[in-house]
Amino acid sequence: MNYGIVSQEQLEQIDTILTDKLIKLGVDCVIIIDMAGNIITAKDNGESKYDVYSFAALAAGNFATVDAMAKLVGEQEFSLLFHKGQDSNIHFSKIDDELLLISMFGKDISLGFLRLNVVDVIDKIRLVWDRK
Amino acid sequence: MSFINLKDKIVQVKIVYYGPGRCGKTTNLEYINKTYRKQIVSEMVSLKTHGDRTLFFDFLPFDMGKIKGYDIKIQLYTVPGQVKYNATRKLVLRGVDGIVFVADAMAKQREKNIRSLNQLHENLVSYKESIFKIPLVMQYNKVDLKEHGIPTLPIEVLEKDLNSRLKVPYFEASAITGYNVATTLKKIISSTVISIQKKLL
Numbered sequence: 502m503n504y505g506i507v508s509q510e511q512l513e514q515i516d517t518i519l520t521d522k523l524i525k526l527g528v529d530c531v532i533i534i535d536m537a538g539n540i541i542t543a544k545d546n547g548e549s550k551y552d553v554y555s556f557a558a559l560a561a562g563n564f565a566t567v568d569a570m571a572k573l574v575g576e577q578e579f580s581l582l583f584h585k586g587q588d589s590n591i592h593f594s595k596i597d598d599e600l601l602l603i604s605m606f607g608k609d610i611s612l613g614f615l616r617l618n619v620v621d622v623i624d625k626i627r628l629v630w631d632r633k
Numbered sequence: 634m635s636f637i638n639l640k641d642k643i644v645q646v647k648i649v650y651y652g653p654g655r656c657g658k659t660t661n662l663e664y665i666n667k668t669y670r671k672q673i674v675s676e677m678v679s680l681k682t683h684g685d686r687t688l689f690f691d692f693l694p695f696d697m698g699k700i701k702g703y704d705i706k707i708q709l710y711t712v713p714g715q716v717k718y719n720a721t722r723k724l725v726l727r728g729v730d731g732i733v734f735v736a737d738a739m740a741k742q743r744e745k746n747i748r749s750l751n752q753l754h755e756n757l758v759s760y761k762e763s764i765f766k767i768p769l770v771m772q773y774n775k776v777d778l779k780e781h782g783i784p785t786l787p788i789e790v791l792e793k794d795l796n797s798r799l800k801v802p803y804f805e806a807s808a809i810t811g812y813n814v815a816t817t818l819k820k821i822i823s824s825t826v827i828s829i830q831k832k833l834l
């Protein structure tokens with residue numbers, strides 16, 4: 502898959518999906534990154550101020566590390582990657598072999614509810630991607 | 634692989650400083666971090682052990698300004714140099730666009746430089762990349778040690794050991810004093826951006 506260049510139209514469609522399906526439900530910030538640590542797109546609720554570039558580098562490293570650990574113990578992958586904090590939580594989800602969707606959310610959203618929506622979002626993003 | 638965002642006109646470029654343990658990779662980034670404060674939007678991130686050795690990577694985002702209307706964001710990484718960390722070294726190389734190979738000019742490090750370069754070659758192969766094709770710059774670091782009477786490798790020896798087949802641009806440097814740190818960085822950025830520009834046309 503050549504994901505190196507994404508058209509303006511595709512990015513706009515993806516941004517709309519992220520906004521409608523996650524940000525409007527109360528997710529603070531959503532980032533799509535590739536496994537190299539590049540940011541494909543980032544959307545937030547206008548309040549959160551994360552340093553997204555450093556975040557992407559660390560998130561890609563974190564995901565890659567956990568993935569390598571899974572392989573070491575004979576798992577294909579660990580399907581749930583979730584970090585829980587006092588006020589904010591981070592959820593990682595694989596879109597495909599190259600792309601990750603990361604959601605940051607607070608206390609008002611349950612993990613189950615978030616996961617349902619993330620699955621839906623990923624299906625929709627794949628459709629946009631395949632249209633190339 | 635660089636990521637090009639046509640909507641916001643941003644190009645992200647990943648440059649990795651690679652080399653044996655304690656050759657001066659982190660010191661290069663630290664020097665850049667303190668010398669180019671204006672172009673650095675956020676803090677340097679260093680994942681290190683208690684003994685101050687790089688555990689996973691250092692990360693420094695660097696703003697290059699615009700080329701052909703595109704905002705160029707350079708992401709500088711170092712790998713952990715210690716032999717036992719090859720699994721993590723490989724992870725950092727994923728999607729790399731350009732590499733600075735930092736060699737340690739200390740005479741006693743001769744073997745380690747060669748071994749590290751060979752491993753870089755193998756690691757790139759595992760990503761279906763080639764050390765002969767990827768933008769690459771050699772930096773022969775710690776040349777300041779000569780003045781302190783510590784035996785260093787002559788440039789001809791380093792060139793023969795490491796660069797006789799690759800024939801890439803090289804610089805003598807001293808990361809600790811900053812000598813040729815910026816020159817190395819500029820060279821790898823220009824080589825990398827030239828190779829990416831083809832995609833922008």
Ligand SMILES: Nc1nc2c(ncn2[C@@H]2O[C@H](COP(=O)(O)OP(=O)(O)O)[C@@H](O)[C@H]2O)c(=O)[nH]1
Nearest residue numbers: 654655656657658659660714774775807808809
């Ligand atoms: N004399 C001298 N020492 C250096 C130079 N660059 C790095 N060092 C020292 O070498 C040691 C290892 O450097 P570091 O940057 O951590 O190496 P890394 O393992 O490649 O990240 C540190 O004590 C540095 O101060 C240099 O150009 N000259």
Ligand SMILES: [Mg+2]
Nearest residue numbers: 658659687711
């Ligand atoms: Mg280091």
